[in-house]
Amino acid sequence: MRFFAFALALILLNSTARGAEIYVDNVRGDDRNRGNSLEYSEGVSGPIASLTKALRIARKGDRIIVTNTGVPYRESITLQGGNNSGWASTPLTIEGNGAVLDGRAPVPVDGWKHVQGDVYCFAPTYKTYQQLYLDDRPAVRAVVDAMEQLDTLKPLEWCLTNGMIFFRTEKDRGPGSYRLTFSARRTGITLYEVRNVKILNLTVQGFQLDGINVHSNCYDIELVGITSRGNGRSGVSVGGASRATITGSLLGDNGTVQLRGEGFSKTTVIDSTLLENTAPATFREDAKITIDGQVVSDAPAAETAQAADRLPQPNAPASPLRR
Structure with a gap:
């Protein structure tokens, strides 16, 4: 009897240690689902939409499988x-x-303010350690220590000075004509x-x-x-x-x-x-x-x-x- 109880305990322990699989799909998933299956036809057992929800329902040793959509x-x-x-x-x-976790958001077109010449500025939510992306790639960042040095920016370069992002456009173009994103998270x-x-x-x-x-x-x-x-x-x-x-x-x-x-x-x-x-x-x-x-x-x-x-x-x- 003792041996049977010990064997049963081992089986239960190993079953628990394996954990469950939680499926995430940010295109066709739904956070009202349980994430037990990758199949969308499984109703509430189908994939969930966010990693946040997956971690909220996860238990020790679970495996969260992210769909690269x-x-x-x-x-x-x-x-x-x-x-x-x-x-x-x-x-x-x-x-x-191979999925991507991305912290960027588009710079609002009306968020840009003209500073001088082809230089414009934008006030991001977070004032330090920023990044500016141009067409999904980090734009070239310049070292500008003071406002008086903004004229040293070259076209398509940016800097972070006094908590503001400064960006120099190409001649006769406004910042709204570029696809610019910044670090929002x-x-x-x-x-x-x-x-x-x-x-x-x-x-x-x-x-x-x-x-x-x-x-x-x-x-x-x-x-x-x-x-x-x-x-x-x-x-x-x-x-x-x-x-x-x-x-x-x-x-x-x-x-x-x-x-x-x-x-x-x-x-x-x-x-x-x-x-x-x-x-x-x-x-x-x-x-x-x-x-x-x-x-x-x-x-x-x-x-x-x-x-x-x-x-x-x-x-x-x-x-x-x-x-």
Whole structure:
């Protein structure tokens, strides 16, 4: 009898540890559904529409399967606590299937104000760490420290000065004739006090702060096949006492640094590319970052401070992420 009870407990434990599959489709899904099936004909069992809803109903060790519809998922998501965690053998998983999580919004045409010549300005919701996109690619950013230097902007360049975005158009064109978007959401994915989480094959772009922020007390976090690009501050930020591994990923076109570490965090980077096209590859404050077995060494204090706020140079070479 004892053996039977023990065997039954093991079966129940393994069944629970496997978790459920939750299907997300932002085109044909519905957040009133349960997400048990990818088939739209399954009624309330069909896919849900948002990652936010998926994480709200997720339980420990579940697998969230994102449909790549070709339409970006325009939301910010947070993973927090036990229900958004997993086990060592069965992590809570977000399978992105190449989908895009996008933090941008169009600049309203009537939001632009004429400043001088071909220079116009726009007041974004968030006044720091911004990004301006032109035709779905990060526009070239210039270093302009004061209003008196706005005439140094070249056509199609922009800068962030005094909390305002300044953009210079081509001759005889207004800003409304371009497809311009800005960072309207703060962070793409925030992880807080979670364990055993795996995020796969997802592009995160256009957020005001970080594409992915492993905020605090997060352990056994795996980011695999991630592209985090064109975010205002960093592609990935790892803080507190968190532990994260980044594998087979690409970070580039981010505003101040590609990979950021702070606190007592430890980040291991394996077989990944950190482009230094717009900002330094790494910035660390007390944290430990290891890239392909090599520990990132300390930089002199002055250099480190400058690296944290460094902006791309006006004539920086084109990035593979901008093709």
